[in-house]
Amino acid sequence: MLARQYIQDVYQNIGLLCFGDDYLQPFKLNGLFTDSTAYNLVGWVKGTAPEDEDVIVVSAHYDHLGSKGRRIYNGADDNASGVAAMLTLAKVIAHSPLQHHVIFLATDAEEKGLYGAKAFLAQSPVPLDNIKANLNLDMLGQGGKKRRLYLAGAKYYPQFQSLVDSAIRDAPLNLLQGHEGRARGYDRKTTIDYRDASDHAEFHELGIPYLFLSVADHRDYHTEHDTAERLDPQFLHQAAxxxxxVLQRMDKTLASDPF
Ligand SMILES: [Zn+2]
Known part of the structure; x- marks a missing residue:
């Protein structure tokens, strides 16, 4: 799979560390008729406070819907955009590490039911108690006319509220607090609840604090029209x-207030 190879190449070029021999974390997907193997891609950067083994996990899923008959679902916004942003973060953090160790996790099989995140946590390369937070990135490339990006999670983890407020103040785009609980989607007919929208839900399930960055559902979401041409490169850059x-402030918040 091209995306899988590409991400591993970038991890390697950046110089991300791996657990074991490579970046692959295989896990079984049980299908109706056949079992298959899926792969998370896991790399990490050592923190500057090595006596402290605490970890922040930055995640983005790299799988998409694939194809159905003649329809090809490219998933440019969902979620090549989130993966691109995560790789940008990995590059910066590899050059200027945070106090915490940072794991960069590209998950597989998110669209099938958050299986990659489940598998990562079930066979975590570090003790779960050391995972202090998750920053999850899913759909960062289409902010619409209003250039809106949402940051969710502080409702459940109020220790992040002042971080969220400061990010909203300083973000180069229109950053809003994401709604948890049901709210109207892009088309005003569907509802979305950011809490369960993506991989961070599995972290939340274990009580691991998360923040989630995403645009609202848009008309190309889960359609063949989610292509690279529909992305707004400037918006994606600002979203990254x-x-x-957010990641840098998460690191500071966790370091100053270990909860
Ligand atoms: Zn997604």
């Missing part, structure tokens, strides 16, 4: 800057 800012 926002994600970096």
């Amino acid at each position: 800057q926002t994600a970096l800012m």
Whole structure:
């Protein structure tokens, strides 16, 4: 699979560390008729406070819907955009590490039911108690006319509220607090609940604090029209800057207030 190879190449070029021999974390997917193997891609950067083995996990899923008959679902926004942002973060953090160790996790089989995140946590390369937070990135490339990006999670983890407020103030785009609980989607007919929208739900399930960055559902979501041409490169760039800012502030918040 091209995306899988590409991400591993980038991890290697950046110089991310791996657990074991490579970046692959295989796990079984049980299908109706056949079992298959899926792969998370896991790399990490050592923190600057090595007496402290605490970890932040930055995640983005790299699988998409694949193809159905003649329809090809490219998944440019969902979630090549999140993966691109995560790789940008990995590059910056590899050059200027945080106090915490940072694991960069590209998950497989998210669209099938968050299986990659489940598998990562079930066979975590570090003790679960050391995982202090998850920053999950899913759909960062289409902010619409209003250039809106949402940051969710502080409702459940109020220790992040002042971080969220400061990020909203300083973000280079229109950053809003994501709604948890049901709210109207892009088309005003569907509802979305950011809590269960993506991989961070599995971290939340174990009580691991998360923050989640995402645009609202848009009309190309889960359609053949989710292509690279529909992305807004400037918006994606600013969304990646926002994600970096959030990650750096998460590191500071966790270091100053170990809860
Ligand atoms: Zn997604």
